[in-house]
Amino acid sequence: MSDLAYRAAGRFWAELAACGVADAVVSPGSRSTPLAVAARNQEGLRVTVQIDERVAGFCALGMAKASGRPVALVCTSGTAAANLLPAVVEAHHSGVPLVVCTADRPPELRDAGAGQTIDQVKLYGHHVRWYAETPCGVDEPDYFARLAIRAATEAGAGPDPGPVHLNWPFRKPLEPRGPLPLLRASRDQPVVPVRPLIEADVGAVSRLAGRRGLIAAGALDVDEAGAAAIVAFAEAAGWPVVADAGSQLRGRGPLVLNGAEWVLGRAGLAPDVLMRIGGPPSNRAVIDFAASCGAADRLLVDPRRRWEDPSFGWTQALASDPVALLGAAAGRMPPADGAWAAKWVEAAGGAWDRVAATLGADDLLEPLLAATLLRALPSEVALYASNSMPVRDATSFWPAEALPRRVLVNRGANGIDGVVSSALGAASAKGQPVAALVGDVALLHDVGGLLAASASGADLTVVVPNNNGGGIFSLLPVANGGADVHFEELFHTSHGVSLGDLAKGLGIHYRQIERADELADAVATASGVTVIEVPIDHGAAMEQRRQLAALSQ
Secondary structure, X not given: OHHHHHHHXXXXXXXXXXXXXXXXXXXXXXXXXXXXXXXXXXXXXXXXEOOXXXXXXXXXXXXXXHHOOOEEEEEOOOHHHHOOHHHHHHHHHHOOOEEEEEEEOOHHHOOOOOOOOOOOOOOOHHHOOOEEEOOOOOOOHXXXXXXHHHHHHHHHOOOOOOEEEXXXXXXXXXXXXXOOOOOOOOOOOOOOOOOOOOHHHHHHHHOOOOOOEEEEEOOOOOOHHHHHHHHHXXXXXXXOEXXXXXXXXXXXXXXXXXXXXXXXXXXXXXXXXEEEEOOOOOOHHHHHHHHHOOOOEEEEEOOOOOOOOOOOOXXXXXXXXXXXHHHHHHOOOOOOOOHHHHHHHHHHHHHHHHHHHXXXXXXXXXXXXXXHHHHHOOOOOEEEEOOOHHHHHHHHOOOOOOOOOOEEEOOOOOXXXXXXXXXXXXXHHHOOOEEEEOOHHXXXXXXXXXXXXXXXXXXXXXXXXXXXXXXXXXXXXXHHHHHHHOHXXXXXXXXXOOHHHHHHHHOOEEEEOOEHHHHHHHHHHOOOEEEEEEEOOHHHHHHHHHHHHHOOO
């Protein structure tokens, strides 16, 4: 059996590497031995080992987001495969290409009390683009070559990329009985993502020339050229842009607004056209504005054809890739009257000045922390922003003078899990420094990611605003219930963990700071894996957020 297993796995990896898959994240296990050993033996495939499958899943997700290429995952059978589910769910919702390979017992050992055996058939349900179970003990190398091509194509070549799942049953013996076969791909044909462009969509956008438009941009995985093409359209059309931090658009000119959320809905700024590109906005003010906006034309651009918008308020859905669409439409737009955009730029700029005054310049609460970090990080350092408040703060308090940078977010399922592991994956894939802005609860939820980072050699700086619990719940109506709803016990959930002791136990550099000038210095001098903790006075933070909310009234 082992010779057949290694021929199958070897041909699979050879073809997968030829399709452009350069990374495989492997977790140790017995049943997955043929997959792991054959992957490690494959020329052109870098294997990263993570002992925790949950960490491995998010590490692979971060690699794929940063590189733009599918990444493979390998684990053994049983609950090991189940621990990949959170990362698979996030990859499904955010469109990240993963090739998930789970080892399994052969059919005769299933439902028979064999150890580490669960039902893995279609384990991830509808959260994968495609599923296949490989035949057990079949000497058909060409079949496994086709399997690899199909997996890479389903994961990363279509307009809706995402995870695929291959379940691999193996019979013993699992160890190679001789030299490993050196198998090569039948062809060298990297998978190229499809960027759909529909001519009718270009016409639908260009017909709106001369109208007062506004672009709302959620999370977008676009490169420098793609971001530049979107901004070029905005300039050609004269349409301001209200952009999430994860849109890759912030800092790219005056039409990409700072302070916009404080003027949404103001008289004289009502658009005739509202266009949304990217994922759903993270900012509540933008979400509410989009739901209530009275624009006659409301366009949702979604090449994945999911039409994700809970308000159901869009008048037209366009299935073209936003970069291709707006790049093509820009050339058809006549010179714009700059008066409409100028009103937005002036109003948002004034709002940002009031916001900046409210933030202050010295004592760090979460909003000033986000703004200071975005100023202090060199432009080549990517930022991984956690869900809950960090991604919202990076969006709301992006300072006007901050440089453009890559901002990665896990906004598919919007969970707080696996953010450190994802940031580690991004740092590993790019071989460049990455900073992560992570709340204290999210950090504790991914201690395994810190452990993996400590042994990785990556350049990863983790900045942690520590308010000793789930601070975001204090912004929800349930907080008004106080003791009647057991708010502190059930929602804020103070943990009392010493992050300094945690970092020391993991062999990680650690620094605690309280002032903005200290943060700039800490970021500049960080090396290797570093945790920078910022203690947050939760009461003062809530009072400041109330003051900031009042600025839009």
